[in-house]
Amino acid sequence: MWRSSRSLLLSAAFALTTAAVAAVVIPALPPSVAAQLPQLKVQGGGKLTLFGMSIYDIQLYRPANSRGEWSIDEPFALQLVYHRSLKGPLIAARSIDEMAKLGACSADQRARWGDMLRRILPDVDAGDRLTGVNVPMRGVQFYQNGKLIGSVDDGDFAQSFFGIWLDPGTAEPALRRQLLGLAP
Numbered sequence: 001m002w003r004s005s006r007s008l009l010l011s012a013a014f015a016l017t018t019a020a021v022a023a024v025v026i027p028a029l030p031p032s033v034a035a036q037l038p039q040l041k042v043q044g045g046g047k048l049t050l051f052g053m054s055i056y057d058i059q060l061y062r063p064a065n066s067r068g069e070w071s072i073d074e075p076f077a078l079q080l081v082y083h084r085s086l087k088g089p090l091i092a093a094r095s096i097d098e099m100a101k102l103g104a105c106s107a108d109q110r111a112r113w114g115d116m117l118r119r120i121l122p123d124v125d126a127g128d129r130l131t132g133v134n135v136p137m138r139g140v141q142f143y144q145n146g147k148l149i150g151s152v153d154d155g156d157f158a159q160s161f162f163g164i165w166l167d168p169g170t171a172e173p174a175l176r177r178q179l180l181g182l183a184p
Contacts, residue, residue: 027081029061030146033131037075039063046178056080058165060179068180070166072134072159078179079131082124091124092117098164098171105160113157120150134158 029040043066045059061077062070070076096114099105105113120142124130131143139153140161152158163170170176177183 027059027079027129029077029079030129030131030143032146032148033077033133033143037061037077037133040075040077044179044181046175048172048175054083055086056082058175058179060166068182070162070180072155072162073136075134075136076162077131077133078162078165079129082128082130083126085125086123088121088123089118091121091130095121095161095164099160101171102160102163102167102169104163104167105156109156109160113152113154113160116150116152116157120152122149132161134162 028034029037034040040061041064043060043062045057047057048055058078058080060070061079063074063076066074066076092114095117096110099113100110121130122144124144129143129145131146133141133143135141135151135158137155139151139155140158141151142149152161165172165179166176168176174183
């Protein structure tokens with residue numbers, strides 16, 4: 001009896017450990033992005049949770065030798081893996097709201113950028129990946145599940161958009177530290 005209970009407990013502990021390890025697997029960049037930017041490696045990542053609901057996992061990919069603060073002058077990618085279905089217009093509106101909170105863009109820019117994002121950002125389902133790639137001196141390319149879905153050729157947009165997660169004034173400072181590899 002003791003031996004079977006012990007075996008059951010060990011099996012359960014192994015299963016929980018395996019599940020915990022599986023939960024922290026960091027997804028690779030889509031092949032289309034990785035081929036374009038083979039020097040990018042995961043720097044950090046985390047999870048966005050709002051009101052107790054898990055919204056998405058997010059990872060920051062930067063050149064292997066990058067440390068500390070981010071720069072719009074370097075190539076990098078942010079990949080979001082959604083845990084729930086969301087409408088594209090809602091994602092666009094929330095992005096513009098977060099950019100406005102940072103105070104780095106004018107009302108005219110927010111209106112133009114909001115229109116662009118509503119045209120680019122699709123509805124997502126649980127498991128979908130949206131990847132934003134910073135193209136230095138040019139802007140942002142957007143991918144859904146590895147397929148290019150649009151781009152914005154505007155450096156100010158890139159600074160404001162990626163600032164949602166990476167600016168020191170972000171609404172999610174703990175997530176920022178995780179992305180930059182400054183916190184566990």
